[in-house]
Amino acid sequence: MPNILKTRGIVLRTLPFKESSLFCSIFTERFGKLRLVAKGARRPKSKICGTLEPFTLSELIFYKRESRDVYTLSDAVIIENFQDIRSSQSKFTACEAICEFIDKTTVLEEPNRQLFLETIEFFEKISITDDRIAGYWSLLMLFKLLKFAGLQPHLKDCVRCHSMIFDKSIINFSISAGGLVCEKHFDESVIKIDKEAIKTLINASNNIFPSDINPGLFPSLKNLLEAYIFYHINGLTLNTLRFIKI
Numbered sequence: 666m667p668n669i670l671k672t673r674g675i676v677l678r679t680l681p682f683k684e685s686s687l688f689c690s691i692f693t694e695r696f697g698k699l700r701l702v703a704k705g706a707r708r709p710k711s712k713i714c715g716t717l718e719p720f721t722l723s724e725l726i727f728y729k730r731e732s733r734d735v736y737t738l739s740d741a742v743i744i745e746n747f748q749d750i751r752s753s754q755s756k757f758t759a760c761e762a763i764c765e766f767i768d769k770t771t772v773l774e775e776p777n778r779q780l781f782l783e784t785i786e787f788f789e790k791i792s793i794t795d796d797r798i799a800g801y802w803s804l805l806m807l808f809k810l811l812k813f814a815g816l817q818p819h820l821k822d823c824v825r826c827h828s829m830i831f832d833k834s835i836i837n838f839s840i841s842a843g844g845l846v847c848e849k850h851f852d853e854s855v856i857k858i859d860k861e862a863i864k865t866l867i868n869a870s871n872n873i874f875p876s877d878i879n880p881g882l883f884p885s886l887k888n889l890l891e892a893y894i895f896y897h898i899n900g901l902t903l904n905t906l907r908f909i910k911i
Contacts, residue, residue, distance in 0.1 A: 703717055
């Protein structure tokens with residue numbers, strides 16, 4: 666007899682599988698990221714079809730046979746479908762980037778309840794915020810999630826010598842060193858960035874997201890994030906990042 670399991674889960678992505686099924690990547694509260702097959706989910710009368718929309722939070726029931734490498738979804742009930750996210754292009758793209766990051770940086774069946782809860786909290790916040798700041802918030806959330814990959818940038822002082830460097834309006838961020846550096850420890854991977862942008866990242870790490878934004882900071886934050894992820898996560902590129910705009 667297969668072991669029947671139950672947990673809450675967030676749909677990260679789905680792919681068509683065979684004639685009428687879906688192959689799903691779902692981040693769960695109890696078991697971390699799982700790969701599941703939802704048999705018949707693409708049929709018009711399937712009762713679980715709507716539970717597998719992007720970002721949907723559902724209560725899942727599934728099982729795994731010893732001879733199989735993936736789980737089989739047997740039932741799902743929607744807890745929150747975040748319709749406000751799916752009805753907004755900017756919010757949809759912003760959350761899509763979060764899901765892509767989680768899908769590409771987490772290990773299968775490695776529980777991380779804090780990551781699960783923070784992702785839900787972000788979806789709840791962005792669903793009721795203004796469309797124009799969704800992309801900006803997505804960048805900040807991605808920086809925040811770096812801590813779960815063990816790659817949280819050092820933003821307090823110089824990562825090399827710990828000297829204070831917030832006396833200037835433009836600050837050096839060393840991609841290779843993983844944080845801020847003083848002029849003495851300047852290296853070829855340094856990206857110059859506005860002090861206001863760094864303070865925004867620090868606030869985001871403390872779960873403080875701005876209700877008003879400075880559009881001028883967006884390009885430098887996006888460039889910094891892309892370079893940092895590429896350098897520290899084996900050349901990883903988030904495909905959805907190029908669609909994030911403000």
